[in-house]
Amino acid sequence: MLDMKFIRENPELVETAISNKNEKSNLKKVLELDKKKRELQFKYDTMRAEQNIVSKQIPELKKAKKDTTKIVAKMKMISNKLKNISVELSNINEELETELLNIPNIPYKDVPIGGESENEFVREWGEKKQFNFNPAGHLELIKKNRLLDIKRATKLSGSGFVGYTGKGAQLERALINFMLDFHINKHDYEEVSLPILVNRQAMTGTGQLPKMEDDMYHVNEDDLFLVPTSEVSVTNLYAQEILPYEKLPRKFVSYSPCFRREAGSYGKETKGLQRVHQFNKVEIVRFVKPDTSYEVLEEMLNDAENILKALGLHYRVIRLATGDLSFASAKTYDIDVWAPGEEKYLEVSSVSNFEDFQARRASIRFRNESGKVEFVHTLNGSGLATPRTFIALIESYQNEDGSIDIPEVLQPYLNNKKIL
RNA sequence: GGAGAGGUGACCGAGCUGGUUGAAGGUGCGCGCCUGCUAAGCGUGUGUAGGGUUUAUAGCCUUACCGAGGGUUCGAAUCCCUCCCUCUCCGCCA
Numbered sequence: 297m298l299d300m301k302f303i304r305e306n307p308e309l310v311e312t313a314i315s316n317k318n319e320k321s322n323l324k325k326v327l328e329l330d331k332k333k334r335e336l337q338f339k340y341d342t343m344r345a346e347q348n349i350v351s352k353q354i355p356e357l358k359k360a361k362k363d364t365t366k367i368v369a370k371m372k373m374i375s376n377k378l379k380n381i382s383v384e385l386s387n388i389n390e391e392l393e394t395e396l397l398n399i400p401n402i403p404y405k406d407v408p409i410g411g412e413s414e415n416e417f418v419r420e421w422g423e424k425k426q427f428n429f430n431p432a433g434h435l436e437l438i439k440k441n442r443l444l445d446i447k448r449a450t451k452l453s454g455s456g457f458v459g460y461t462g463k464g465a466q467l468e469r470a471l472i473n474f475m476l477d478f479h480i481n482k483h484d485y486e487e488v489s490l491p492i493l494v495n496r497q498a499m500t501g502t503g504q505l506p507k508m509e510d511d512m513y514h515v516n517e518d519d520l521f522l523v524p525t526s527e528v529s530v531t532n533l534y535a536q537e538i539l540p541y542e543k544l545p546r547k548f549v550s551y552s553p554c555f556r557r558e559a560g561s562y563g564k565e566t567k568g569l570q571r572v573h574q575f576n577k578v579e580i581v582r583f584v585k586p587d588t589s590y591e592v593l594e595e596m597l598n599d600a601e602n603i604l605k606a607l608g609l610h611y612r613v614i615r616l617a618t619g620d621l622s623f624a625s626a627k628t629y630d631i632d633v634w635a636p637g638e639e640k641y642l643e644v645s646s647v648s649n650f651e652d653f654q655a656r657r658a659s660i661r662f663r664n665e666s667g668k669v670e671f672v673h674t675l676n677g678s679g680l681a682t683p684r685t686f687i688a689l690i691e692s693y694q695n696e697d698g699s700i701d702i703p704e705v706l707q708p709y710l711n712n713k714k715i716l
Numbered sequence: 717g718g719a720g721a722g723g724u725g726a727c728c729g730a731g732c733u734g735g736u737u738g739a740a741g742g743u744g745c746g747c748g749c750c751u752g753c754u755a756a757g758c759g760u761g762u763g764u765a766g767g768g769u770u771u772a773u774a775g776c777c778u779u780a781c782c783g784a785g786g787g788u789u790c791g792a793a794u795c796c797c798u799c800c801c802u803c804u805c806c807g808c809c810a
Binding site for chain 2 (some may be wrong): 334337338340341342344345347348350351352354355356364367368369370371372375385519538539540661700
């Protein structure tokens with residue numbers, strides 16, 4: 297959420313951001329409602345002030361044995377008027393809140409303007425692996441090594457759900473443990489393991505709601521949502537809190553399953569493991585002081601890259617253009633890993649700075665050096681999502697006979713075996 | 717799921733027979749004083765979010781907030797209703 301005062305004073309900036317992000321927010325309505333709200337609030341406050349004063353006088357008049365029927369009758373009228381105003385006011389507030397929640401974050405100044413085609417190549421690491429045989433795709437490798445049982449998983453939950461089996465299940469678990477340990481030991485993150493069912497408030501806090509409600513799995517009985525990313529649970533850890541100055545910065549790493557309905561995306565990369573409704577992800581999240589957040593963004597990008605470097609997988613880093621930025625993000629880097637069997641890059645990480653957008657929605661604040669209360673900046677990044685990392689891994693480490701080598705860093709997690 | 721207790725400021729904890737209580741008292745923290753040092757003591761200050769005024773994120777005025785929402789009343793932390801949450805015991809269960 298943006299600061300109402302900021303919107304009021306910079307409507308052009310906000311309008312530009314909305315159009316650059318291809319959002320359909322109603323800025324005009326926000327400005328109108330804000331104006332109406334303030335007028336009404338002023339009226340209400342003034343009348344309330346009068347009521348408060350007179351209400352204090354009444355007991356004194358009574359004590360002095362003076363007749364209060366007249367004044368009480370007058371106050372009764374004011375009381376009724378106030379009731380009407382407060383109803384109107386809360387309606388306007390509700391409307392304004394709704395509209396405000398639909399205004400996206402403003403892209404950072406160095407974010408390229410435009411759609412997906414304007415995404416910028418930042419850098420790459422390693423190179424496309426060459427084979428002296430024709431490398432197989434991941435589906436073939438999965439079949440040969442029985443790493444997944446996609447058909448039977450579909451029997452359980454429908455298309456878009458996969459099940460890891462045997463060595464595949466072990467390899468995925470090894471990946472998760474490796475990534476967690478790496479971030480904990482090499483990058484000094486604190487591990488948290490949190491609920492994956494969260495309430496509406498949490499989902500609104502990080503910005504998934506209201507816009508993406510159709511994309512979320514929802515448990516009706518309890519009005520709880522399955523998290524699409526552990527960003528939601530981790531970021532909301534400090535919702536409604538004011539952190540003491542010394543408590544910042546904080547850095548967390550969390551593994552969780554993630555759930556996405558992917559409504560309307562059928563047919564797009566749906567084969568196999570590339571786009572699934574449930575997947576596992578290790579996520580890194582930070583709460584930082586505002587003036588450090590862009591420095592930290594680069595740091596987190598490195599943290600995520602280091603995983604791929606350790607795994608020896610070629611990747612490239614992309615700076616997203618405004619049209620490709622998520623609703624809540626001010627700046628995002630994507631990391632795409634090379635999958636030699638598919639002969640394409642797959643997105644395995646998204647690292648974003650939300651500045652104070654999420655903090656304002658979730659009310660995550662801190663006391664700055666001079667004791668004043670300020671919103672923190674929140675950032676998060678995948679570090680990494682397992683399915684596509686899994687694809688790149690088995691495709692990159694395959695041998696001609698279809699067997700798969702285990703990268704050195706994963707060997708300790710797989711009984712020190714060198715081949716899966 | 718059943719029975720009971722409870723949700724007040726950074727924390728503990730009064731108030732809950734409705735009326736200077738934004739909230740006693742204590743702890744913590746800030747500032748000042750005192751003390752040879754330490755410990756203690758004394759004084760004083762210490763919430764958040766809006767709105768108005770203003771060059772001002774200074775000051776001043778004002779509103780709201782005692783789990784959330786609604787009701788009664790001239791007036792509610794205090795009375796009534798609904799919901800949420802926490803704790804204890806029982807039941808059920810990994």
